[in-house]
Amino acid sequence: MTTTSERISEPLTRQMSKRVSQSVFDGSRLRVMLLVDVYDGAQQQFLEAYEKLCTQVASVPGHVSDQLCQSIENPSQWLITSEWESAPPFLDWVNSEDHVQMVRPLHSCVRDTRSLRFHVVRETGVATPAESATRRLQSAPRIGDGKIRHALTFTVKPGSEEKVAKILADYAPPKAKVDESTRLCRTSLFMHGNRVVRAIEVEGDLLAALRHVSRQPEVRAVEEAINPYLEQERDFDDPEATRVFFTRAAVPAVHHVTSGQECSEAERLALYYPAQAGRGMELARLLAQQDELAADDPNSPVCSSTVFHRDEIVVRLVDVRGGIEADPVLALGLPDSPQAAELATLVDGAAVGAEGSALKGEDLVRFLTLARMDLVTDRRSAPEA
Known part of the structure; x- marks a missing residue:
């Protein structure tokens, strides 16, 4: 019998698309x-x-x-x-x-x-x-855009969502320049119910950028302000507790693909796909596979997609031409009923409030509405002069 780990270790394609810079x-x-x-x-x-x-x-x-x-x-x-x-x-x-x-x-x-x-x-x-x-080897070198993508997630106490969103939206952004080789490019922050997801794009050294951000007074003030609302407590005066908190909060990017089209005015969206227990990597793989195929479709409104995964948490960050209304189903990343049916076996619908019909391809637009995260803030860093 094929195990889950064996299934998710199989390549998406024998020759991965050149549009995939990370997988x-x-x-x-x-x-x-x-x-x-x-x-x-x-x-x-x-x-x-x-x-x-x-x-x-x-x-x-x-x-x-x-x-x-x-x-x-x-x-x-x-x-x-x-x-x-x-x-x-x-x-x-x-x-x-x-x-x-x-x-x-x-x-x-x-x-x-x-x-x-x-x-x-x-x-x-x-x-x-x-x-x-x-001993399978990577078939060819990948060509990236010079950016590293990473996300952090945590939950806040139910009922505190509006207060937390206001605190997170009002903070002063840290300086973009970390050192001579590292800079922050973009920070996008979303919420889905009481779950917060912060996605960042960095040029250079990700670890140096994360440390730089954590040391900024304006960021530290925001983190201290939301501490009372966190479901998992943290104490910045305890290095071990802080280390464990951010270890658990990390949601690595597992796949990134771009369409190669001009999308300077694209809208950034985040979609939350909570997985069934033990099925998170399979779900991330399914979304990555569909995004790779869609990248070669000139009719797809999706300019770029990044899939983040940790445990049962899967988040898909997409830049969409014309906004989500351009083609809601294609924006979801599952245009065909077989893929939608497979999604139904992997997603924990109750975690997003999805009814059975929304997970069986009968109402994917409704599922998209349920999975869509609320934008709190999306900030690009100005290029260096």
Whole structure:
């Protein structure tokens, strides 16, 4: 029987469209590197914590191997590399609550970490042709637009939605320039019921941009103002609690595609697709596949689409020519009844208030209305002079 992880590891197409600049769904091997800065004197404690962790990781579906390396120049610098059959099983694990709890013992001995994730494009030294055939590689380099996309999400206490929306809409944006190589390009903030989603576009170093934003007084003031309304409490004076909060809030981009059409006046929309338990990655894959196909359709109003996923949370950020009224069903990303029927098996309709008919293709326009998130603010950074 084919497992869920095997299904979502299959490539969208054997040769992914050149319009796709980012995707975790091509089935190629994944190499993950975690750069770790260990507190002075805590090296043995870190090694012992890692040895317990790696035993647990070895049993995670999709995990192939890992290595722990220590710098020959600075004993506080360590590198953990791991290989995975493909990106989806790794993302399912790294974004899970199990992972949050699993890595807690490392935090007391680690000053800083940085995670880098790469699809394998070429390799040498594979033992046999048979082994090589099972190690799928990314077929061709992707061409991006120089932007990194990321999202954060959290929920607020029911009844506080209007207050939170006003706080988030009224804040003064931080400076766009982070350093000589990094700048904030755009921040889009949406709400769906009591769920908040903040999507950002960055040129340069995403981690540097996130840290830059978190340190800005105007941003810190807004975050402190909404703290009383959060369903999950956080204390900015507790670094560990803050780290865990933002770890749980992260919603990585798993697919981005552009149509190549001129869309300077396109309207930005966000759609919320809560998945059935354990079906989030399948749902994200379905939306990504349809967006890839639609990108080659000159009649599609969608200029670009980014799919974000974590656990059962799937958010699709789209730029649409003529607004959502241009073609509501195409904007939804599921123009054909078979795809709409598949959506019905993956989406938790009750979470968006969808009736059965709206998930069976009989009333997709209504489902689109239910899935659409309310825009709080959408701000582009002015280009540097």
